[in-house]
Structures are given as C-alpha cells and as structure tokens.
Amino acid sequence: MSRTSETFGSGTDAGSDALPEGALPTATRSENLRLTLGYFLPNYLRGVFRPRPRAARLVARIDPNRRGMELMRSLRGRHGRGPVVVRGTSGPTLLVLDAEDARQVLAGPVEVYAVDTWEKVSGFAAVQPEALVASHGRQRTARRAFNDAVLDAGCPVHRLAGHFLRVVGEEARALLGPRAESGLSAGDVRARLERAGRRCFLGEAAAEDTEFSRLLEELLTEANWMGARRWRRARTRRIRRKMTQRQARYLCDADPRSLTGLFRTAPRGPETAPEGQVAHWFMALGVVQAAVTQTLALLATHPAHYRRALEEVAAADRRHGAHTVAGFEALPYLRACVQDAARLWPPVPSLMRRTTAETRWRGAVAPGGMNVLVPAAFHARDAERVDYAHRFAPEKWLDGTASQDWAVSPFSRGEAQCSGMELGLLLATGFVAEFLRGGELAVAGVRLGPARPLPYTFDATRLRIGYRAQRTPGAS
Template sequence: MTWTSQTFGGEARTDAAIRTALPTASRSENLRLTLLYFLPNYLKGVFRARPRVGRLVARLDPGRHGAETMRRLRRRHGRGPVVVRGTSGPTLLVLDAEDARQVLSGPVEVYAVDTWEKVSGFAAVQPEALVASHGRQRTARRAFNDAVLDAGLPVHRLAGHFLRVVGEESRALLGPEAEAGLTAGQIRERVERVGRRCFLGEAAADDEEFSRLLGELLAEANWMGARRWRAARTRRLRRRMMQRQARYLCDADPRSLTGLFRTAPRGPETAPEGQVAHWFMALGVVHAAVVQTLSLLATHPRHHARAVREVREADRRHGAHTVAGFEAMDYVRACVQDAVRLWPPVPSLMRRTTAETRWRTAVAPGGVNVLVPAAFHARDEERIDYAHRFAPQKWLDGTAGEDWAVSPFSRGEARCSGTELGILLATGFVAEFLRGGELAVAGVRLDPGRPLPHGFDATRLRIGYRPCPAPEER
C-alpha cells in the first residue's frame, strides 16, 4: 500500500494508516529515541543554550546514545525513512544519506522549513524571520537576506572592515588573563560585540542591553509558546529590543549590514527589520565554531602547526586582517568547517511536506514532518571513514563538501544565507589566536589518537593562550 492524497485527506490522516506505508518505530524504539535524542536536545535549548541543564545532559552522552539508537533503527527497518513520534506528531526520520539529499536538495515549496517548532519559537523573537516563512513571504525575505548577506559569494563586500573588527575584538581577549584560560562565555561576549558592530554599526558596539534583551527572548523561545502566561512580558521585551534596534536602522552605518538595506530588494512582505534578530541568533553558530575549532587545534598538534604556518604566510604575503589574507587561509577555514561537522550547532534539520513525496516504492502524503538528523549523518561511522576524527582535509579535497548528508549549515534552497559570512567571522577569530601564541585547553577531552566524543560540553571549557616570546627574548 502507498500513501495518496485521497487516503490522507485533511484530518483523516491517522498513525495507523501511516504505519502501512513506511517502516514504523515500535513503542519501545520511540521511547528510546525520545529519551536519548529528542528530549536531551530540547532540554539543552533549541534557540538558546541552557548551560546548567546542558552540563547535566552532557553527562548522559545523548549524542552517542542517540546515534546508536538510529543505527539500530536502520539495521532493523532498512534505509527508511522510519516513521517515529516527533515533538509535533508523526515524523519521517531520514536515516539514509540519499534520502537526506532528496530532502535538502528538494524545493522548499515541498519540503517547507516553517515547521511548528520554528513558527512557535520565533513568534516570541521575530515572527517575520525568514526561517518561519513560506510561499511569497519566504521568496521576498530570502531575496532580501541573500542580497544583504551576499549569499553564495566567497567573501562579503564588507569583508575587509569585518575582518578588522574581528581582529580588534579577538585581540581584546588575548591579554594576561588569557593564559589562565578563557571561558566560552568570555568568547561569546566578544562574538556578540562583533555582531553588533558588523550588523548594526559602530554605534551599537557597547549596546549590551540589546544583546541581553535578545538573549531573554531566545530563552523564552525555547519553550515554543508553552508559557502563555508570559506572553505579555515577552511582547514588552520584544518591543524594547525593536526600539533599540530602530536607532541603528534610522541612521544606518554604511559599514554595517543595516547600511545595505537601501539597495536590497524588498516588497510589502519583506519586513527588513524582522530579519535582524535571526542574524544575531546565528552568531551562536559562529561562537560554537570558534570554541570548537580552537579546542581541536589545541589538542591536535599536527593540524595546529599547519594552521599556524598558513596564517603566518598569509599575513606575510597579504597583511593581517585583509580579504586577500583570509582567502589564502584555506586550511583554517577547513578546520572551522570540520569543527561544526563534528558538533553541529543545529543537530536536526526539520521540514514539513506540503505535497506528496516519494521514497523509493512508497509515497508519503503532504503535511508530514521530516527530520534529517544532521549530527548523526555527519558522524555516521558505517558510511564515512573520518566520522570521529578531526579531518579538515576532507573539506579541502571536496569529500565533505560534496556529501549532502554532511550539512552543518543545511543545503539547497534552505541553506543559510549567511553561511559564507559566518565562516569568515569564525575564521578571522581563530586566526587571531594563531598569530604568535600558544594554545592550551582544559575542560574537554579531545585525544587525536582516539575517536572524538559525540558531544562537546563547553560549560567547563577553558581555552588558554600564551604569547610566544619574541626572538630576542628566547
């Protein structure tokens, strides 16, 4: 039996009928998947990390157990996808790399990104955000985001200024206190300051209140609208944040993203001011990429030595904090990309189908959730031989880049518009730590001689930095 639109018309769709079309997880499998995958990821925070809860969850090693559960499902049910009970109903869990490519390369009109989780979560922060949009609204907002963020281009048109900003903010961390160890929180504060300067302009550099308000809204978004009694407070927070943001939009800094609004395509459904919060939310990905890359380089001497040589050569030939210098840092960029492959900041890519979709011999109806577990596919040891090791060379030779199942920034039409910009900011940050200093790390165990852990707990992380003595001091 296959799924058809007649079989599943509107509310007539039932779980029992779904089970006749594709393999379905048993009750015990669903329970295990919920306890070891869905629940831990929810508790850690979908929109904003919950450090204390994350520390407790990390002890349970949910990444490893979740991956084991998915491998068991694949062995028992085949390539799938497998129907499981997701957070908002029946969900197709994509366990095969080719199926992952089908979803990610498919049109967003069919594999829509505005799932219940995103719409309900972003309602508290930015209901007009691109990722919570569909149809004409999404088309208009995507065009605007792509234009402002220079999506798909190797470097942003303002890259020179942005790299100088990153250099200044990262150097501010490398004082005497860095030798004792920098926390992930200290690095996050500087990354947020980079975001305020690059996105809103120099006038916003010290506006920590804007970042605080956004942080509170993202923390509320974790509840996905469940705490309705806090709706009035959430509206007040958002109004205050938008008022602060409006200051920088009215007199936009030409060296910031807001300074590019005037020339970007827009229409009645674009909501330019409604796109900014999501860019700041994406700074969480930049922050994760920075701390993960630095931790890996600090514990992998061979990769560290190569990255240092590349930064020094790029600086010698092109100068520090230059676009040409950044373009010459292929290996450092690959290190950043592999760090987020190993521990994707967004471990699950959610979609909802708006029309029938075919999965080999089965046809699934529209209106079904689809989950691509990006973290699982990026560490699928049964498919890729570099699953659990630091392998930046796989990005240099195209192996990882051509593998659609390895998708830390998503792929296809739903690929993040700011992918290139995010990599630029993270690479610039990492490069500053490699200029004339030694790295050390504490609080995480990353042994190059053993498989890397599935989880990365930054709550106890300390990244130490000690300037190398000048030649005459040696």
C-alpha cells in the same frame, strides 16, 4: 498538520514486518520511547534556541547524541535504509536515515519540503515572527531575496569583508591579554563575538549596546519554551518591543560599513519586513561562537593540524597582511578546520521540514502534512558510510569529499541553506586566525586528540581556552 493516520501510527512491537507492502516502516512503541527519552527530550531540555547552562552541563553527562546515534543505527539495521516513521513533538515524523534520502529532502524545493515547521514558528514567535526561517510561500521568497542580497549569499567574501575582518581581529585580540593565560571560557568568546556582531550588523554606534544583546538573550531563552508559557506572552511582547526600539536607532542612521547600511539597495516589498530579519543574524552568532570554540579546542589538541594552520596564517600575513581580504582568501585550510568542527558537532543537529504534498520514498508514498527530520549530526558521524566520521579531517573539505556529500550538512543545503553561511565562516575564520598570531594555544576541560575517536558531544561548559603570547628574545 496531520497527526494521525492508519499508516503512520505509534507502531507496535511486531516491528515493520507487519506493515503492508509499500508502506514506510514505523518505529515500535519501545523504540519511540527510547528515542524520546534518550535523544529528543535531553536536547530539548538543553535549549533549542539558547543553551540553558545548568541543563547543558547535565545533558553533556548523559551524552544524548551518542545514545541517539546508536539508536538510529539500530533503527536502520532493523527497518532498512528508508525513512522510519517516529512519534515527534507535533505528530508523525519521517526520520531520514539514508544519505540519498537526506539529499532528496535537502535538494528538494522548499515549496514541498517547507522549513516553517511548528517548532520553528512557535519558537520564533517570541523573537522574530517575521523571520525567514519561519516563512513560507510568497513571504519566504521576498525575505530570502532580501537576506541573500544583504548577506551576499553564495559569495565566499562579503563586500564588507575587509572591515569585518578588522573588527573580529580587534575583538579577538582584546581577549588575548594576561588573563588568557589562566584560561578563557566559552562565555568570554561569546561576549566578544556579540560585540563584533553589533559592530558588523548594526554599526559602530552599537558596539557598547550590551542591553540590546541582553534583551535578545531573554527572548531566546523564552523561545526555548516554544510558546508553552502563555502567561508570559505580554512580558515577551514588551521585551521584543524594547529590543526593536533599540535596533531602530541604528536602522534610522545606518552605518555604511554595517549590514544595515546595505538595506537601501536590497530588494524589498510589502512582505519583506527588513527589520524582522536582523534578530536572526544575531541568533546565528551562536553558531559562529560554537564553531570558534570547537575549532580552537581541536587545533589545541591536534598538533599536526595546529602546525599547518599556524604556518598558513603566518604565510598569509607575510604576503598579504593581517585582517585583509587577500589574507583571508589565503587561509583555505583554516576555513576547512572551522567547517570540520561544525561537521563534528553541528550547530543544528537536526534539520526539520514539513511536507506540503505527497512524497515518494523508493516504493512507498507518504501523505502531505508530514514532518521530516534529517539528523545532520547522525549523517556526519555515520561511520558505516563516512570513513572520517570520528576524526578531525579538514582535508576532506579541501579535496571536495565533504563539500560534495549532501548528507554532511552543518549549515543545511539547497534552497534552505543558510544565507549567511559564507559570512559566518569568514567571521569564525578571522576570529580563530587571531589566536594563531604570535601565541601558544592550549585547552582544558575537554578530552580530545588524534589518538582516540572524537566524542559525539562537545561539552563547552567546562572548556577553558588558554593562550600565552610568545616571549620575545631578551624577555624575562
């Protein structure tokens, strides 16, 4: 991967005016320093693959997303709307600040805008070296076909949706006892979703296998270091071996109501590595958990949205029954709430690519081997372009405004869009719906509401989700 070139250097304080005609603008040293210290470094310290709890609390106070977005607006104002070359962790990086350029990257072929960047390959080596997101070429084609088939990519309702909705309903309901009145943490939600994931992905036999989840969490924690702690590689290999051995128990005698039960009918070849794809699905549960907690917090602090979601769930249950496929299909507004929660605070705030060939950006040409960064969080909250940038706006997903805007991409777009996007939305929507059945929702520890612009950073470290069952007539 190219790290230096005459055109893509570290920049000078003279700014883009000194660049030859047709060259891409380059950030100055001071701009690079501010971007690194104010945005890239805090988010790295927070944890790329698994949040570090103490660091996450500190980073939330710094609010790097606000600082980063302010700097990106400043860069666009100074250098123009085209990509700006900044100094990334693995060399010169094209920072994409225009919505049309973002579409060029996301709609482009993965053979040119490849997803297997240094950061992903280094990080996933600890957890899942054969994962789809760390693959390219023939391997990626084979693994993508397998993932698409098992996860029913592109289908709003997975073929096992009926069972999965019952599972997430049961797991969410298990949280809603008297203890919920004093408040549930984001960790409580995560633990229940992990249990739901084990049941849906590996089968009912894995429901109580918390050791599998613990081993995966250790690997994700190590992945945050992106291979820098070389002295821990032997230990990491042992942990991964233990995890895959536990996983193999469920693959050998696959539950037909689980994703592993669909392996036999999915396309596969010598490059597929089916068992190497499973860990990433569990990692993606972190995305589901974030979407669930963010949606609950938004609904609890936005009364009009809350009432509409309550009415929709009640109507769907009356007509089709709770935890049914037809009932889920009758919840478009609640699903849009989940989507907009992910827009406001994207699970992956920066989408990374690497170019394998020359790429053209208006009148400029960038050589192959460049990193490309599409800041999804910036584009989703770009108030100069998006009139609903800082408010809770699920209606924008219903009328097509958000879904047709390629720069609004909480789950990526195009050939690199997450194969499990629809399944993740189904699990998150089903989980949230259970909180809206027969209870009152409240939150503490966050400052959200329709009367003020929503913050750039969602701090889940202090969040408490309160739930009280509605009292029946005659109850004391």
